[in-house]
Amino acid sequence: MNSADKKIFIAVVGESQTSSVIAKLAEEVGREIGKAGAVLVCGGLKGVMEYACKGAKSVDGTTIGVLPGSKREEANPWIDYPIVTGIGYARNKLVVKTGHVVIAVGGSYGTLSEIAFALGYKIPVVGLKTWQFIHHSGQLDKEVHYVSTPKEAVEIAIKLAHETRQLELTREYQT
Amino acid sequence: MNSADKKIFIAVVGESQTSSVIAKLAEEVGREIGKAGAVLVCGGLKGVMEYACKGAKSVDGTTIGVLPGSKREEANPWIDYPIVTGIGYARNKLVVKTGHVVIAVGGSYGTLSEIAFALGYKIPVVGLKTWQFIHHSGQLDKEVHYVSTPKEAVEIAIKLAHETRQLELTREYQT
Amino acid sequence: MNSADKKIFIAVVGESQTSSVIAKLAEEVGREIGKAGAVLVCGGLKGVMEYACKGAKSVDGTTIGVLPGSKREEANPWIDYPIVTGIGYARNKLVVKTGHVVIAVGGSYGTLSEIAFALGYKIPVVGLKTWQFIHHSGQLDKEVHYVSTPKEAVEIAIKLAHETRQLELTREYQT
Amino acid sequence: MNSADKKIFIAVVGESQTSSVIAKLAEEVGREIGKAGAVLVCGGLKGVMEYACKGAKSVDGTTIGVLPGSKREEANPWIDYPIVTGIGYARNKLVVKTGHVVIAVGGSYGTLSEIAFALGYKIPVVGLKTWQFIHHSGQLDKEVHYVSTPKEAVEIAIKLAHETRQLELTREYQT
Numbered sequence: 001m002n003s004a005d006k007k008i009f010i011a012v013v014g015e016s017q018t019s020s021v022i023a024k025l026a027e028e029v030g031r032e033i034g035k036a037g038a039v040l041v042c043g044g045l046k047g048v049m050e051y052a053c054k055g056a057k058s059v060d061g062t063t064i065g066v067l068p069g070s071k072r073e074e075a076n077p078w079i080d081y082p083i084v085t086g087i088g089y090a091r092n093k094l095v096v097k098t099g100h101v102v103i104a105v106g107g108s109y110g111t112l113s114e115i116a117f118a119l120g121y122k123i124p125v126v127g128l129k130t131w132q133f134i135h136h137s138g139q140l141d142k143e144v145h146y147v148s149t150p151k152e153a154v155e156i157a158i159k160l161a162h163e164t165r166q167l168e169l170t171r172e173y174q175t
Numbered sequence: 176m177n178s179a180d181k182k183i184f185i186a187v188v189g190e191s192q193t194s195s196v197i198a199k200l201a202e203e204v205g206r207e208i209g210k211a212g213a214v215l216v217c218g219g220l221k222g223v224m225e226y227a228c229k230g231a232k233s234v235d236g237t238t239i240g241v242l243p244g245s246k247r248e249e250a251n252p253w254i255d256y257p258i259v260t261g262i263g264y265a266r267n268k269l270v271v272k273t274g275h276v277v278i279a280v281g282g283s284y285g286t287l288s289e290i291a292f293a294l295g296y297k298i299p300v301v302g303l304k305t306w307q308f309i310h311h312s313g314q315l316d317k318e319v320h321y322v323s324t325p326k327e328a329v330e331i332a333i334k335l336a337h338e339t340r341q342l343e344l345t346r347e348y349q350t
Numbered sequence: 351m352n353s354a355d356k357k358i359f360i361a362v363v364g365e366s367q368t369s370s371v372i373a374k375l376a377e378e379v380g381r382e383i384g385k386a387g388a389v390l391v392c393g394g395l396k397g398v399m400e401y402a403c404k405g406a407k408s409v410d411g412t413t414i415g416v417l418p419g420s421k422r423e424e425a426n427p428w429i430d431y432p433i434v435t436g437i438g439y440a441r442n443k444l445v446v447k448t449g450h451v452v453i454a455v456g457g458s459y460g461t462l463s464e465i466a467f468a469l470g471y472k473i474p475v476v477g478l479k480t481w482q483f484i485h486h487s488g489q490l491d492k493e494v495h496y497v498s499t500p501k502e503a504v505e506i507a508i509k510l511a512h513e514t515r516q517l518e519l520t521r522e523y524q525t
Numbered sequence: 526m527n528s529a530d531k532k533i534f535i536a537v538v539g540e541s542q543t544s545s546v547i548a549k550l551a552e553e554v555g556r557e558i559g560k561a562g563a564v565l566v567c568g569g570l571k572g573v574m575e576y577a578c579k580g581a582k583s584v585d586g587t588t589i590g591v592l593p594g595s596k597r598e599e600a601n602p603w604i605d606y607p608i609v610t611g612i613g614y615a616r617n618k619l620v621v622k623t624g625h626v627v628i629a630v631g632g633s634y635g636t637l638s639e640i641a642f643a644l645g646y647k648i649p650v651v652g653l654k655t656w657q658f659i660h661h662s663g664q665l666d667k668e669v670h671y672v673s674t675p676k677e678a679v680e681i682a683i684k685l686a687h688e689t690r691q692l693e694l695t696r697e698y699q700t
Binding site for chain 3: 613614615618632634638639641656657658659661
């Protein structure tokens with residue numbers, strides 16, 4: 001059995017410049033992820049990323065930061081494993097794909113871009129105070145699981161992550 | 176003066192599996208781009224990308240296809256310059272950034288992702304039968320220039336591209 | 351038939367800070383590529399890249415520059431089609447893969463990295479005053495086609511490119 | 526202080542199809558890395574990557590695998606933290622940059638490419654039964670620290686990593 005198989009990876013995406021309301025939500029999302037024993041993956045910088053990591057570390061969780069730049073020390077102080085990419089914002093896709101599920105908190109255009117990218121890859125998305133979007137047919141898109149509290153966000157995320165993981169585990173390890 | 180300075184680059188993004196209505200719009204967008212003497216940049220594959228390129232080539236325009244995979248021959252038949260990336264859908268960002276402006280036609284989640292990414296980079300976006308989105312404050316986002324015909328899309332795109340180009344040209348060439 | 355099928359793409363790689371001897375060779379390589387009617391692909395910046403493009407444009411050739419940064423205006427003045435990637439030096443792989451063949455002129459570590467990457471992808475490499483390398487078995491590697499003049503470099507490159515292209519064309523266009 | 530600051534990250538690069546001699550060396554390199562309490566970063570797949578991870582996990586070390594593809598389950602069974610990139614072999618640069626130092630074991634062209642890339646970035650490289658290379662001036666390159674045993678490789682790597690880390694820590698955390 002793969003050493004990573006036991007683990008659930010949850011990607012947290014959100015704005016890097018954030019209000020205190022959103023910051024508080026992000027920190028609580030991180031804490032719930034840590035308490036659940038899941039690994040938190042994010043972009044490694046400030047705002048929602050930093051607050052979520054701070055929350056996770058407050059309960060001794062594990063955090064991975066996939067950095068856009070070439071400097072490890074740009075990681076926020078709560079990152080355990082900084083991945084130094086040097087590929088700029090193309091790294092957003094790596095954050096999303098490394099998660100079994102994505103939790104989006106608040107939102108800049110970058111967050112909207114990551115939500116859409118995740119849905120395109122059929123990675124489930126949980127939304128907390130984030131974007132909604134309307135297809136050109138006029139219909140409101142229904143793919144994101146919108147929630148109103150951090151606790152609810154992580155509960156649903158864990159459930160969805162188990163489904164993703166199950167799908168992955170049924171695919172065979174190729175030796 | 177830079178050899179590229181005379182040129183306007185317009186990125187066209189849209190779904191790879193497309194209805195005949197959207198296909199017709201994309202082809203006309205491409206034709207208008209070609210007639211305007213601008214260079215069409217796209218993801219190089221099918222659907223909106225292919226129809227737009229077909230339109231551009233019908234009036235002897237120039238087309239660049241930034242391919243996700245490692246095979247040049249996956250480019251649609253109307254691509255003059257296939258760029259072989261092998262970086263998968265992370266190549267979407269290259270399509271967007273290579274344009275002075277983006278025209279989004281129709282739309283899958285990939286298209287939404289590219290629109291949001293462009294706006295995050297302050298690259299202007301013209302939308303034709305594509306996504307709208309609502310900020311978590313409840314307000315409809317107003318950054319995309321929505322239009323209803325291909326002709327109008329390209330007219331506005333050219334105007335916006337000139338503004339982007341002007342901003343770029345005032346930055347100095349560093350020897 | 352694909353619009354790109356008629357064209358031969360030659361990637362030119364080499365150091366960005368270069369001696370006058372290497373610069374002269376690069377310029378002549380570019381001129382020969384232009385005279386042969388092939389498209390020159392490079393990293394878009396200075397040194398070997400700039401001199402090669404200058405040579406190509408002196409005979410009205412076509413040049414593509416795959417830029418590492420996010421600013422189009424960082425392209426050297428002889429680039430017709432700047433591709434704006436924003437993915438840093440990971441863009442080197444795109445330069446190499448976009449060529450049917452690679453010509454390496456002079457060489458920094460970046461050049462060595464691109465030669466090795468090309469060989470790993472079975473893209474043929476022509477070397478002009480560039481690196482040689484010794485396998486841990488003690489044997490000198492024989493894959494690079496070392497030449498001593500720009501004219502010879504381009505003649506062999508064109509021949510090798512036709513072989514690559516032939517292999518590609520026999521793979522079918524998937525509609 | 527950054528949560529990652531205590532940690533040393535060592536990138537291990539090497540061929541994915543490997544002889545039993547090289548495999549044994551790789552496994553021992555991994556074990557020494559684990560015993561030293563450093564984090565092992567690699568490309569996450571087979572051959573040198575898998576054997577090194579196996580060695581690290583045999584002494585309860587920590588392993589990160591930066592995968593080229595889009596499937597987490599392609600990671601070898603000894604990876605704790607699979608990073609899912611989907612950017613193909615452009616991910617090699619991420620492996621190298623995430624290390625404070627690189628250990629190259631054996632070697633395909635991919636390994637040569639990663640060694641050269643690391644040197645271009647001024648990331649120190651330790652070589653164990655790997656490539657040597659000759660500058661076009663005729664001089665053998667002297668940048669790689671060649672060693673003959675896994676124990677020696679990791680000892681020197683740890684020493685070099687401390688130097689890299691010191692340089693990084695003197696750069697300030699930007700709030």
